[in-house]
Amino acid sequence: MKTMAAALTAATLAFAPAPQPDDLGQTLDPDQSVAAGRAVLETGHVDIGPRYRDGAWTIQIHDDTVAPSVWRKPSDAVLRVRDAAVERVPDDPAYAFLGQPAGTPVHVVPQTQNQDVVWIGWNTQDPGVMRAISRGVTMNLLGVQGPGDLVVYVQSGNLGAPQVLWNSTMPFPQPLWVETNTHTHANWIFSKPGVYLVAVEIRADLVDGQQVSGRDVLRIAVGDSSPVEDAFTATYTASLPSTDATATAGAAPPADGGGSARPGVIVPLLVAAAAVLAAALIWMLVRGARARRRALAPEEKP
Known part of the structure; x- marks a missing residue:
């Protein structure tokens, strides 16, 4: 078991600002298949993203943990965050937005890859999507059902301040603008172990003028003791908010071209x-x- 000093040192390193890795550039094969059957994804690279095939707009999980890579339906995949992801909240006011006292153990899916932890990101690189849209998509966090809080944030460079993208303690929906042909990873912080159901929506305006949207639930089992079967069978029961207004607000990128959506x-x-x-x-x-x-x-x- 780590000593307190070692744990705090590890936490400082895990939470410290770091540049994005150089391997975020990727091109997706238009012929990648959709895998059948359940899968537990607990190490390696996975992305959440829209797919557009034969007029159907869906949310799927791009699974790079297998070769060749495949797409999976969110209902067929559990993202398992093992206890190897446990870090402690640093004693730094810059992380007060986490809402946890310094030293509190939390599960961290980091922005830069930890080989022992599933690496969760998102992309808008499906070839069908890139042909169908011209600017980007709005990813809405609609709700989080679980034993604790979920905060998703990004941090760039050694001097960059944390930029919160999603926070389950704030009102829903929470829109995030994502440009076309984007591949991004962020820090995912879970305050307590257990099963989390994360309701998301991805919507966009097609080049032909139509608006498309899809909703789904991400299934995340946090902690070694969290039953994976419970994550597969859990049902999201909370009501989902309307996103008509936020879809309009998120339909244009922010002035700086990145980060969270800022209503125009x-x-x-x-x-x-x-x-x-x-x-x-x-x-x-x-x-x-x-x-x-x-x-x-x-x-x-x-």
Whole structure:
């Protein structure tokens, strides 16, 4: 068992900012098959992403843990996060968004690959998807059902601040804009062991003007003692939010071209608000000047 000092050192290393690895560039074979039967994915590389085949838009899991790679239905796959992923929350205010005291053990699927832990990412690289869309997709987190909290964030470079993408303690839905032909990995933090059901939606505007969307549930078994069979058979029971408004908000990339979606109406509203305030200030100044002139003008005799 790790000593406390060793555990804290490992945690600091796991949570420390790190550049994205060089192997995120990939090209997917258009002829990759959809595997039948259940699979438990506990080490190696997997991606969540949309597929578009014969007019059907679905969410699937791209499984690189086998050769050749295959796609799997989310209902047929359990992402198992073993206890090899346990780290401790650093004593650093930069990670206060995790909502856990320093030293708390959590399961971490890191942004950079740990060979002992399943490496969860997402991509928009299915050839059918890339032919059908021009800009990108909106990935919505619709809800999380499990024993603890889930936080997904990215961090770039040694000086970059953590950027939270999804947080199960916040209201749903939570939209995330993803450009076409993107392959990304992030840090997935689970506060407690157990079975998590993560409801997601991926929607997009096709080049022909149609809007497509798909919803599914990711099944994640966190911890060695978490029963995989329970993850396969668990049912997501919470109500799912409407995403009509967030689909519109997420239909354009943010100004910096990455990260989480930022509704395009925010900047125009701020500009309009500033214009209203400026107009009100000018009106008050003019009104005040007129009042002063009236006060200084000589009083008319009857």
